[in-house]
Amino acid sequence: MLQAWIERLRRLGLDVTALSLFSAPAGVSVGLGLVVLTFLLALARRPLWPLSAGVVLAVVFVGYVLVLGVVGDYPGGTPAVRMEAAAQWAQLLVFVPVAYVLAGDQARLLRLLGLALVGLILGALWRLDWALLFTDTGAFVERRPGFGFPANVAALFSGTALLGLVMLRQRWWRARGPRALWLGLWWLALLLVAQGFLLSLSRGAWLALVLTLALGLLWTARTSASQAPPRWTLPVTGIIVVLLLLYAGPMAERFAAEWGSVQAMLAGDIDYAPESSLSQRWHAQRFGLHAWLSQPWLGWGPGAARALLAASDDPSLMVIGYGPLKHLHNTYLEVLVQLGLLGLLFWLGLFWLLLRSVFQARRARRIDADVTRFLALALVYLMLWSLFDFHAMQQVWRAYWALLAGAALSVGLFAGRSADAHGPR
Numbered sequence: 001m002l003q004a005w006i007e008r009l010r011r012l013g014l015d016v017t018a019l020s021l022f023s024a025p026a027g028v029s030v031g032l033g034l035v036v037l038t039f040l041l042a043l044a045r046r047p048l049w050p051l052s053a054g055v056v057l058a059v060v061f062v063g064y065v066l067v068l069g070v071v072g073d074y075p076g077g078t079p080a081v082r083m084e085a086a087a088q089w090a091q092l093l094v095f096v097p098v099a100y101v102l103a104g105d106q107a108r109l110l111r112l113l114g115l116a117l118v119g120l121i122l123g124a125l126w127r128l129d130w131a132l133l134f135t136d137t138g139a140f141v142e143r144r145p146g147f148g149f150p151a152n153v154a155a156l157f158s159g160t161a162l163l164g165l166v167m168l169r170q171r172w173w174r175a176r177g178p179r180a181l182w183l184g185l186w187w188l189a190l191l192l193v194a195q196g197f198l199l200s201l202s203r204g205a206w207l208a209l210v211l212t213l214a215l216g217l218l219w220t221a222r223t224s225a226s227q228a229p230p231r232w233t234l235p236v237t238g239i240i241v242v243l244l245l246l247y248a249g250p251m252a253e254r255f256a257a258e259w260g261s262v263q264a265m266l267a268g269d270i271d272y273a274p275e276s277s278l279s280q281r282w283h284a285q286r287f288g289l290h291a292w293l294s295q296p297w298l299g300w301g302p303g304a305a306r307a308l309l310a311a312s313d314d315p316s317l318m319v320i321g322y323g324p325l326k327h328l329h330n331t332y333l334e335v336l337v338q339l340g341l342l343g344l345l346f347w348l349g350l351f352w353l354l355l356r357s358v359f360q361a362r363r364a365r366r367i368d369a370d371v372t373r374f375l376a377l378a379l380v381y382l383m384l385w386s387l388f389d390f391h392a393m394q395q396v397w398r399a400y401w402a403l404l405a406g407a408a409l410s411v412g413l414f415a416g417r418s419a420d421a422h423g424p425r
Contacts, residue, residue, distance in 0.1 A: 072301015357412025
């Protein structure tokens with residue numbers, strides 16, 4: 001009886017989390033809560049679950065952050081502030097229960113990815129400003145709609161979905177049922193998600209996705225060097241070119257607007273230009289670097305960067321009309337300032353172990369080649385995107401991390417087990 005309830009909770013928790021991931025924040029909290037409850041109920045039965053270096057490092061990282069929350073010291077960093085920030089970091093550990101509950105099951109993972117895609121599209125359509133779209137399309141594009149999220153975060157989500165649609169395309173094209181229907185749905189999803197990604201006008205996300213797709217193409221070419229180019233290459237390339245042409249104007253304007261700042265920086269001129277977001281980020285990076293060098297090994301403590309930015313009273317670190325910057329727009333620099341060099345080594349080590357977990361699963365034939373490529377490239381995309389932004393302490397990013405990192409950890413964690421001998425028992 002208990003096992004039946006655990007199985008129902010597992011399915012419900014994972015499904016609710018995936019479907020709500022990009023559409024209903026409250027649903028994400030409920031879904032992840034059910035996942036953790038499933039994990040604890042199953043853990044109480046003392047299963048012979050596998051253990052990996054990724055699980056150990058994640059626990060060590062959280063313990064390290066909590067200790068820094070106690071001993072850290074920075075302006076405005078009261079014990080309550082530090083521990084609240086430490087708790088936000090600690091919540092990233094939820095990807096471990098997700099990994100165990102997912103149990104390395106590829107079919108279950110694909111189901112969750114499908115639900116997440118549905119939630120992403122429905123959530124975007126629900127939040128779309130239809131009136132502005134039809135009355136003033138130019139203003140709609142310039143507004144950079146994030147569909148309920150910051151534009152850069154929306155670009156992270158839609159970019160990951162694009163990777164999934166391209167890397168897992170054969171599963172759509174060969175699905176049971178009318179072939180024309182599945183092909184049509186795939187093209188529709190690709191167009192909608194690509195539109196959402198381009199509308200973000202996020203330069204960092206564009207660059208990260210271009211580099212990731214280039215890596216994906218090289219990977220595909222290397223593994224199929226003796227074969228003719230796949231038939232999907234021409235139509236997919238064509239649709240991407242058409243979309244790029246449609247958004248060429250706004251994209252060019254977004255890049256050209258900062259060209260003067262780029263030239264000034266290359267010439268050694270670091271004066272602050274309040275109208276330039278690039279100039280502002282440049283000064284934030286310089287500030288963060290100096291802050292880290294003051295406390296290089298252990299950092300200032302959880303939540304330090306935001307407090308240091310607020311305490312600096314530096315006009316170059318202010319957003320006109322909003323006040324001081326909330327973060328340094330670089331996840332790695334943010335980790336250095338808050339958690340020091342040791343914290344960054346933990347953080348990078350965690351990504352490396354997640355990538356290793358994916359390739360271990362492939363070598364053990366627990367996952368197919370296309371799923372391997374998607375998980376690995378999604379992690380690479382997240383790592384590149386992290387060079388330009390920081391949202392690891394926000395709920396929606398944590399939920400995204402829980403599903404992606406949990407999936408990557410899970411497939412390798414259970415790689416040594418047979419398909420009918422894994423999961424919460």
